[in-house]
Amino acid sequence: MTAEPLSPWRLSVAPMMDWTDRHCRVLHRLITRRTRLYTEMVTTGALLHGDVPRHLDFDAAEHPLALQLGGSEPEDLAACARLAARWGYDEINLNCGCPSERVQRGAFGACLMAEPQLVARCVAAMREATALPVTVKHRIGIGREASYGFVRDFVGTVAEQGGCTVFVVHARNAWLQGLSPKENREVPPLRYEVVRQLAADFPDLQFVVNGGLRTAEQIEAQLQDLDGAMVGREAYHNPWSMADWDTRFLGASAPAAPDREAVEDAFVAYMARESAARGTPWAHMSRHMLGLWNGVAGARRWRQVWSDHRLKARPVHEVQALARACLRPAGATAEA
DSSP: OOOOOOOTTSEEEOOOTTTSSHHHHHHHHHHOSSSBEEEEEEEHHHHHHSOHHHHHOOOGGGOSEEEEEEOOOHHHHHHHHHHHHHHTOSEEEEEEOOOOHHHHHTTOGGGGGGOHHHHHHHHHHHHHHOSSOEEEEEEEEESSOOOHHHHHHHHHHHHHHHOOOEEEEEEEEEOOSSOOHHHHTTSSOOOHHHHHHHHHHOTTSEEEEESSOOSHHHHHHHHTTSSEEEEOHHHHHSGGGGTTHHHHHSOOSSOSOSSHHHHHHHHHHHHHHHHHHHOOOHHHHHGGGTTTTTTSTTHHHHHHHHHOGGGTTSOHHHHHHHHHTTOOOTTSOOOO
């Protein structure tokens, strides 16, 4: 019997503002070849009235790659969907989960969950504008009320009226008053059972769970009942935690990189190329790899070297040599 193909959404790294820029995604792609990556949220206004290449350019190695859009006007989202297709993205994801006040003032993000018909129109407009998959990332509710019927009806409406078939569900409510965006990622309780219930009630749709996943064992547990798992902060702060994802979860016969040294060497080479070609300061890119050696003896001093502002004018390979000298042999006492 032939095994069922794995869902394209089986494992992904969450879109994270100020973090998952194209340099971060290149680092992640050096560690995992098959995990689905997402951009930071890009607003429709930024694309329609701003520097499109700055927001949309990416390295070809980043595929599979999804563009996350923030907006609530179907026509604007359709125009941005056409741009995404022209740029070569693999998916468009509509943000219906961000709780920040800035996003609320723009009438999109998590507050869109209160307007499922509008979300359905937005999805339908994007699907009409492009052949790319259009997905929705949302919470399990807004405010403090734990109503399953609210998120069930939201999903049902967006699926039936908009044609969306893939939902990425952050398994927390979004509290739109009283909490910062950071607190909204930590304070509202996680309720994974709500996502499992959605999967049971809508068996023809795909559900990806997001929120609080840190270990391979937690990911594995979620994949028993759901089509996919999305990891956020842990993937960013401890990127080497993704090193076995390709072989453990995504059917690869070998990992993307043999060890952390190979990843660091490749990313430093990338930083040198970017600095030469675009003038991008290497310090703007190196911040994404500060967690690469977590748990290894000498990691703290290694981070300090890369973060030392006095070294920012030095060539990146010289800084790497200084930092690498801080790492101690295997078996030495580890540090955070």
